[in-house]
Amino acid sequence: MERRLAAVLAIDMVGYSRLVGEDERGTLAAFRRHRKMIFAPAIARHHGRIIKLTGDGALMEFASVVDSVAFAVGVQLALLQDNEGQPEERQCRYRIGINIGDIIPDEEDIYGDGVNLAARMEGVAEPGGVCMSGPAYQQVKGKIDLNFEFVGEKNVKNIAEPVACYHVVMDDKARALASAPSDEEPAARAKSRLKLAATAVVALLVAGGVAFWWQDLLPVDGTAAVGTEKLPLPDKPSIVVMPFANVSGSDDNDHLARGLTDDLTTELSKVSGMFVIARNSAFKVGEEEGDLSRVAQKLGVRYVLEGSLRQAKSRLRVNVKLIEGDTGRSLWAERYDREYADLFEVQDDVIGQIISSLAVKLTRGEENNLARIPTGNLEAYDNYLRAEQEGFYFVDVDTYRRALDYYQQAIRLDPDFADAYAGIARIAVDVWRYDYNFIWTTAVARKIAYDAAGYALNLDPDNARAHSVLALLQLVDKRPVEATQSALRAAEMQPNDPEALANLALVLVHTGNRARAVRELEKALRLDPEPPPPLRLLAGVVYYIARDHERAIPYLEAAQDALPNAEPAPEYLAAAYSHTENLPGAQKAAERLRELFPVTNLTYYGYFYDYWNEVDRLHHIDGLRVAGISEWPFGFEGKEEDRVAGDELRELVKGKTWAGNHKNGAAFMQYFDDSGNTAYRSVNATVTGEVEVNGSKLCQKFEGNFLDRKICGYVYRNREGAGGDWDYVHVSPFALRYFSVSDQ
Structure with a gap:
């Protein structure tokens, strides 16, 4: 059986069960913070290793007793500072015991009297203190400038003979030891300083004036x-x-x-x-x-x-x-x-x-x-990882559905998994913003996005993705001040996250702060020098709205190549080319847009971008017009003398039924009652809504469609028999339909 001599340290939180009973989440978060920010760096600095965690403490091994004592002193003083400002009953304090003796290594654990005695010394230590066994004290005496207090010989469990015990005195000597740099840091950094001596560099002073890093x-x-x-x-x-x-x-x-x-x-x-x-x-x-x-x-x-x-x-x-x-x-x-x-x-x-x-x-x-840990359920975490790797933005329906399935499985396994809710919100907000009805109607997507983001923030108020989703929702809902606050919060929580910074840039450019929008975008691009296609597209949009068309075009071209089914890429590219007087490029992009979105028209964009400021919206529509995008779907142009208006138009939508075909030949029926309600039915959809006549305009709003916006169009007499033997033509931002009218 292998044996070796080792310095063993045991550490344990005082009153852990009481603290957990009073505030489980806060206590666990504090313990994790201590392990990550205090214990782990100190272990590395003093050549130790964690043998095992014990729920509210740990067992550690060090190369020497001197290292273990230096670690213990530094940790206790750091914890003392961490507790400042906390009520005494909520302070997290630890006992530390140190021993040197024979241990028996067994795979990743250690056993033996050397381990047992370290645990007994931890029990003798005072809260916030360090207790050493006699053998450990003899090894460290004279080798480290500290004061020790002999507290007598103690009978401890499972140890035959009484053990001499020594407390480390936490005085000025201890504070001086804790603030001194480690032996290896100056040497390593001296090498760096020699290397940079010929360059103008600035040293940043940190941690009380004792440690440096070089810019x-x-x-x-x-x-x-x-x-x-x-x-x-x-x-x-x-x-x-x-x-x-x-x-x-x-x-x-x-x-x-x-x-x-x-x-x-x-x-x-x-x-x-x-x-x-x-x-x-x-x-x-x-x-x-x-x-x-x-x-x-x-x-x-x-x-x-x-x-x-x-x-x-x-x-x-x-x-x-x-x-x-x-x-x-x-x-x-x-x-x-x-x-x-x-x-x-x-x-x-x-x-x-x-x-x-x-x-x-x-x-x-x-x-x-x-x-903060994302979840305590590793199976839920495994599903979350699989969802994250499916990807986001302008992906195909199957990918969205796979990601949603993984997120939902993660939530079933852990109903308090904030990141999984934020992932669902991220997909839902895209479905809503781009009016994709392939998974949910836009009304349902909007509600899911709001609810999932809100639930994520209830569980984790600092969840950056949830704040970004809220920002996009608030932007399109015409709440620019709240959108800016949410986007800033997301960037504050994850200052190195390109997604948070790019979303902030998008909100800023839409709310009139073009200069800062470009700065935030460039931070995102510097953090992601080889940006994925969605970030290239977003960068092109921000540069375009900021009127930097020359910089927008390469990003939009790259996005169009990588995302061949994403309508926004050729849309913005056509307008950007127009504003740089590249008419062939604009026309080519417009043709690609019509292939992807056959009913594309300027009236549609006028309604769809109603949350933009008027100057930017008109700038965009003018660019699309120059590129050859028509005012109405399929280039329809009705004659003024054929337009149905006023009372005649009201009669067409009062207790009547329309039956006919869309431009593409798909049949439809639409019913109107006497109170301004309507129901539309086709092979692909059945929706209900409201209708009103405003002069010569027929305005309709269908809940769950087109961001819940009211949209208007015109009705014309079909004198030329276009589309078949129908009496009328109805043109709206969404469709060109031929129909005849009958009483219900």
């Missing part, structure tokens, strides 16, 4: 362009999380490896003191470039995180390495052999190690956000 060479200037070969380094620690390799030997675990990559990227994106490349660019450049230094150069970051994942039944092995991009030097590496149920603990530790290695200062809000 990167060049600031972001907002001019990143698609496909640039070398980007300037940001003025804060910058990183890309490369796709984790699935080395399990089965493709079934691909989603788990990708999910780990995505989650690490998302969590780091919440930290305002970092610059984090979007996952899309990480995956794309990772596939193109095998060399990590080339990846770092192409994405314009200083650090690269890479790793692998292997799953065998309930066990996980995760290897992670943090690398300096320009030198290839490893700053930190770790191997985790854990149960699958410990996946979130692995993520927490990796995040903590990165933040510690790069000396990033977190706000209290960021600490709390990083401490």
Whole structure:
């Protein structure tokens, strides 16, 4: 049986059961925050490792007793600061016990008297204090500048002889020890300083004046362009999380490896003191470039995180390495052999190690956000990962349905899974905004989007995606002030998220703040230098509305090529070409738009974009007109003398039935009562609504269609017999219909 001498440390939260009983969510969040922001960085700094977590504490092993004591002192003083301002009964305090002795390693655990005695010392320690066994004290005495208090020999459980116990005194010496830099940090950073000595750099002082990180060479200037070969380094620690390799030997675990990559990227994106490349660019450049230094150069970051994942039944092995991009030097590496149920603990530790290695200062809000776990149900989490990897924006019906099915399965398994509700809201808002009726009617989609986003925010008030969805809903609902507030909140919660920043840009450009909209968009594009097609489309739209047509066109062209079935791409491209006096380009894009949306017409866009300010709406419609888009569907132009108006038009919609065909030959019937109600029926739809005559206009509103807007058109006598032997022609933004009238 293998034995070895080791320094063992046991740590446990005082009054954990009481605290959980009074405030379970708050206590668990505090414990996670402590593990991630206090314990994990200190463990790395002092060469320790967590052997196992014990619910409200942990068992750790250190290379030396000196390291274990330095860790314990630093942790207790950091926890003291963390508790400041909290009522005493809500403070989370810990006891720490330290021993040195024989241990017996057994796979990922350790046993023996050395372990047992450390646990007994933890029980002797005072809340917020550190207690050492006599053997540990003898090893550390004279090697570390601390004061110790002998508290006598104690009889402890399962130990035959009384044990001498020593408390570490938390005085000025302890505070001096906790604030001193570690031995290896100055050497590593001295190397960096020598390398940058010829360059003008600025040192940022953090953590009470004892630790430094050095600014990167060049600031972001907002001019990143698609496909640039070398980007300037940001003025804060910058990183890309490369796709984790699935080395399990089965493709079934691909989603788990990708999910780990995505989650690490998302969590780091919440930290305002970092610059984090979007996952899309990480995956794309990772596939193109095998060399990590080339990846770092192409994405314009200083650090690269890479790793692998292997799953065998309930066990996980995760290897992670943090690398300096320009030198290839490893700053930190770790191997985790854990149960699958410990996946979130692995993520927490990796995040903590990165933040510690790069000396990033977190706000209290960021600490709390990083401490939140998405769900306690791993099967729900697995379904959520699968949904996320289906993709968003302008995708096909089957993809939307698969993603929705995964989100709904996740919610069935965990009804409090905020991120899954936010995912459903994201799909619903697209269905509503673009009037897609293939999954829900627009009225149902609007309600689902509002309800799901609201539920997500009730569960997690800081959910960035839910705030972004609310912003889009409020924008189209003509509530610009609320839309701006929601979009700003989303960007505040995830300052490195291109989706949140691009949505903010869209809201800002529609509410008249063009200059800031462009700045926020360029931040999004810098974070995602190889943007996916939906972001290219959104970028083109923002540049176009901001009147920068020349910059809009390349993004719109790229989006049209990548999203051949997305109507907005040729729509905006046709108008942008018109405003740059490229008539052939405008006409070609308009022809593509008519292929995708045969009834396309200027009247439709006039109603559809009624939430735009009038100047921008007219600018857009003028551009489409120059490109050749007609005023009404299929280029219909009725003669003034044939238009039915006033009382004659009222008679056509009072207790009457219309029967006829659409322009494409599809049959329809529409019924009108005497009170302004109507019902429409065709092979594909049955809807009810309201109707009114306004002069020569026939105005209708069908609940659940066309964003619930009222739309108007005209009725003409069909003197020329177009479309068949019908008496009238009805033209509206949606259709050209030929019909005759009968009494009900």
